[in-house]
Amino acid sequence: MAQFRVIPVSEPNFKGNELKYVTDCINSNWISSIGKYVSKFEEVFARFCGTTYAVSTCNGTTALHLALLSLDISEGDEVIVPDLTFVATANAVAYCGAKPVFVDVDPRTWNIDPSKIYEKITGRTKAIIVVHLYGLPCDMDAIIKIARSNNLKIIEDAAEAHGAEYKGKRVGSIGDIGVFSFYGNKIVTTGEGGMITTSDPKLVEDIKMLRDHAMSKTRRYWHTALGYNYRITNVQAAIGVAQMEQIDSFIETKRRNAALYNSLLQDVRGITLPPEVDLCKNVYWMYSVLIEDDFGVTRDEVIERLMKNGIETRPFFYPLHQLPMYKGEFVCFEAEELSRKGINLPSATTLTEGEIRTVCAALDSMRL
Numbered sequence: 611m612a613q614f615r616v617i618p619v620s621e622p623n624f625k626g627n628e629l630k631y632v633t634d635c636i637n638s639n640w641i642s643s644i645g646k647y648v649s650k651f652e653e654v655f656a657r658f659c660g661t662t663y664a665v666s667t668c669n670g671t672t673a674l675h676l677a678l679l680s681l682d683i684s685e686g687d688e689v690i691v692p693d694l695t696f697v698a699t700a701n702a703v704a705y706c707g708a709k710p711v712f713v714d715v716d717p718r719t720w721n722i723d724p725s726k727i728y729e730k731i732t733g734r735t736k737a738i739i740v741v742h743l744y745g746l747p748c749d750m751d752a753i754i755k756i757a758r759s760n761n762l763k764i765i766e767d768a769a770e771a772h773g774a775e776y777k778g779k780r781v782g783s784i785g786d787i788g789v790f791s792f793y794g795n796k797i798v799t800t801g802e803g804g805m806i807t808t809s810d811p812k813l814v815e816d817i818k819m820l821r822d823h824a825m826s827k828t829r830r831y832w833h834t835a836l837g838y839n840y841r842i843t844n845v846q847a848a849i850g851v852a853q854m855e856q857i858d859s860f861i862e863t864k865r866r867n868a869a870l871y872n873s874l875l876q877d878v879r880g881i882t883l884p885p886e887v888d889l890c891k892n893v894y895w896m897y898s899v900l901i902e903d904d905f906g907v908t909r910d911e912v913i914e915r916l917m918k919n920g921i922e923t924r925p926f927f928y929p930l931h932q933l934p935m936y937k938g939e940f941v942c943f944e945a946e947e948l949s950r951k952g953i954n955l956p957s958a959t960t961l962t963e964g965e966i967r968t969v970c971a972a973l974d975s976m977r978l
């Protein structure tokens with residue numbers, strides 16, 4: 611019997627020099643966190659984003675943690691976070707002893723709603739983390755205006771948006787500091803890995819210290835603060851360098867696939883297509899749609915039936931204010947609605963046109 615391929619929601623694309631560079635690490639014995647690929651990966655990534663610096667970490671969550679620490683976020687501080695995001699965005703705030711304050715998202719963009727930030731700012735608010743959800747940049751002009759007038763720092767959680775652009779600027783270069791993930795399902799992957807982008811040399815110095823147990827540069831084993839081991843390995847960075855050689859084609863493929871999905875799904879009643887925003891380049895990390903009530907089949911049932919047809923999908927994140935550790939005073943109606951209706955369709959760069967047509971046909975045929 612022929613092997614049955616499940617159409618994946620995501621899968622790594624290792625068609626470049628990944629194996630060659632990893633083999634070089636093994637052959638040269640440079641497998642730990644010192645080696646030429648680490649500095650090369652950082653250089654290439656900074657150039658790609660348009661920042662002066664990029665500092666690698668062992669995953670996106672630790673990148674967020676270090677970014678917050680470098681901005682002196684600590685016990686008693688509050689940090690504004692969108693309610694609809696992956697849990698790591700808020701967890702990193704909690705690791706600092708600070709409080710994530712959830713703000714509802716805009717149903718037209720699925721990103722944090724700038725008009726709802728003001729009412730959440732208190733005397734303790736120190737920063738805003740914006741998340742470019744599923745690859746679409748946030749309304750950065752509005753957010754920068756709020757941050758400037760309230761003396762807040764901006765962290766861009768760009769874990770899902772490598773190469774996305776807002777008014778011609780790449781994400782990660784717009785706020786004070788940017789954060790990326792290279793988890794296996796991200797646009798560029800190193801298995802596990804992360805990156806911090808900034809043009810502020812002072813932040814870079816702090817981040818590099820904290821990443822390496824805050825060891826003194828001049829006195830070995832003298833640690834000047836509570837630091838961490840959040841370093842990436844040369845082996846992971848080797849994969850990253852090979853992936854960065856292909857990032858333009860990954861993004862082009864994601865956008866081409868999204869355009870095909872849009873054209874095939876635009877007339878299906880009960881399906882809302884992903885947002886498009888003027889002056890933004892969406893990289894469609896996950897091509898996502900909303901299953902509206904008039905589709906006739908619930909989102910969860912859609913997921914189940916697609917799986918039976920060999921099509922893998924994901925539901926949207928839960929609103930973070932509903933999770934046990936963050937349950938509290940927050941009301942975010944739009945995030946709840948999107949979370950209930952949203953679905954990530956197969957978005958791998960390895961998909962064929964035929965597979966995308968299969969997904970759309972399966973969706974269309976199950977509508978009541």
Ligand SMILES: *Cc1c(COP(=O)(O)O)cnc(C)c1O
Pocket residue numbers: 669670671672695696698699741767769770791792793802803804
């Ligand atoms: C993936 C992701 C992260 C964290 O990345 P890890 O590398 O898995 O730690 C953070 N924020 C968002 C929005 C993400 O999607």
